[in-house]
Amino acid sequence: MNANSPNQNNNRQRITPETIASLLTRSTQQLDICTVDALHRARNIAMERQSQKKSVFALSTAPVHGAHWLIPHSTHQWAAAVILLVTILLGGINYWQHTQEHELSRLDAEILTDDLPLEVFLD
Amino acid sequence: MIGNLLAFPFMPGANKLATPTELSQFLSMIERRAYKQALYAIHNEHTALDIVQDAMIKLAEKYGDKPAAEFPMLFQRILQNTIRDYYRRQKVRNAWSTLFSSLTPKSESEEYDPLDSLKDDDNQSAPATPEESMQQRQIIALIEQALGKLSSRQREAFLLRYWEGMDTAETAATMGCTEGSVKVHCSRATQALAESLKAKGVDLS
Numbered sequence: 001m002n003a004n005s006p007n008q009n010n011n012r013q014r015i016t017p018e019t020i021a022s023l024l025t026r027s028t029q030q031l032d033i034c035t036v037d038a039l040h041r042a043r044n045i046a047m048e049r050q051s052q053k054k055s056v057f058a059l060s061t062a063p064v065h066g067a068h069w070l071i072p073h074s075t076h077q078w079a080a081a082v083i084l085l086v087t088i089l090l091g092g093i094n095y096w097q098h099t100q101e102h103e104l105s106r107l108d109a110e111i112l113t114d115d116l117p118l119e120v121f122l123d
Numbered sequence: 124m125i126g127n128l129l130a131f132p133f134m135p136g137a138n139k140l141a142t143p144t145e146l147s148q149f150l151s152m153i154e155r156r157a158y159k160q161a162l163y164a165i166h167n168e169h170t171a172l173d174i175v176q177d178a179m180i181k182l183a184e185k186y187g188d189k190p191a192a193e194f195p196m197l198f199q200r201i202l203q204n205t206i207r208d209y210y211r212r213q214k215v216r217n218a219w220s221t222l223f224s225s226l227t228p229k230s231e232s233e234e235y236d237p238l239d240s241l242k243d244d245d246n247q248s249a250p251a252t253p254e255e256s257m258q259q260r261q262i263i264a265l266i267e268q269a270l271g272k273l274s275s276r277q278r279e280a281f282l283l284r285y286w287e288g289m290d291t292a293e294t295a296a297t298m299g300c301t302e303g304s305v306k307v308h309c310s311r312a313t314q315a316l317a318e319s320l321k322a323k324g325v326d327l328s
Binding site: 017018021023030036039043045047051 | 146151180187262
C-alpha cells in the first residue's frame with residue numbers, strides 16, 4: 001500500500017502495514033526480562049484458573065439401537081415413568097398376595113373335605 | 124506471518140475442547156503482542172501488564188473449555204473490552220481529579236508528570252547494541268510513538284487487521300462495529316501512520 005501524499009511523488013517511500021506489523025513483531029522480542037517474567041507469571045495464574053468441563057454420570061443408550069426413545073428426556077416424562085413403575089410394582093405385590101391367599105384357602109377347603117392326597121400329609 | 128495466529132494448530136479439531144496445554148501454548152504465543160497492544164493504548168507498563176493478566180484470566184476462567192480454535196477471537200475481544208473498561212474508569216477518575224485539582228497545591232500534581240515521562244523514555248532506550256539493531260529500535264520507537272497518536276479505534280482496527288492478521292469481518296466482530304467502519308479506521312490509521320513517519324524522516328521500503 002502506497003500511503004504517500006500526491007504532492008510528494010518525487011520522494012516516494014513505500015510504507016506498508018505489513019512492514020510496520022513485522023517491525024512491531026520484532027519489538028516484542030526486545031521486551032525486557034522483567035516484563036517477560038511478569039507475562040509468564042500472568043500466564044501461570046490464568047492456567048491455574050482454566051475451567052474444564054467435569055465428567056458427569058449419564059446413562060448412555062447409544063449402542064443399543066432403538067432403545068433411546070425409552071429413556072425419559074424431561075421432568076414430566078421421568079415423573080410418568082416413576083408412577084408407571086410404582087403402579088406395576090404395587091399391582092405385582094397385590095397379585096402375589098392374592099394368589100397366596102387363594103392357595104391357602106384352597107388347601108384349607110381340601111383339608112376340611114378330606115380331598116387331599118396322602119403325599120401332602122407326608123411332607 | 125501474524126495470520127498464523129488464527130490458523131493456530133487448533134484448526135484440525137475445530138470442535139474439540141481445548142486442553143490446558145493448548146491454552147498455555149496459545150497464551151504464550153499471544154502474551155507479548157497483547158502486552159504491546161495494551162501498552163500502545165494505555166502508555167503505562169504496569170497497567171498494561173495488569174490488563175493482559177486480567178484478559179488471560181478471563182479467557183481461562185470463562186472460556187477455558189471452549190474449542191482452541193475460538194481462542195484468538197475470544198481473547199482479542201476480552202483484551203479490547205478490558206482496555207475500554209480501563210479507559211472508562213480512567214475517565215471517571217480524571218473527572219474527579221480535575222474536580223479536586225483546584226484544591227490541591229500545584230507542586231504536588233506537577234511531580235507526577237515528569238516521572239511518567241521519564242519512565243516512558245526509559246522504556247524506549249535500549250542497552251548497547253550493534254548499529255543496525257539500534258537503527259531498527261529507533262524506527263520501532265517512532266512507529267510506536269505514531270501508533271500512540273492514533274485514535275483508540277484506529278489503532279485497534281489497524282493492530283487487529285494487520286498485526287493480528289484478522290480479516291475485516293473478524294475485526295468488525297471483535298470491535299463491535301461494521302466492516303465498513305473497520306475499512307475506514309484502517310485506511311485512516313495507515314494514512315496517519317505514513318504521514319507521521321514521513322515527518323520523522325523514516326524511509327521504510
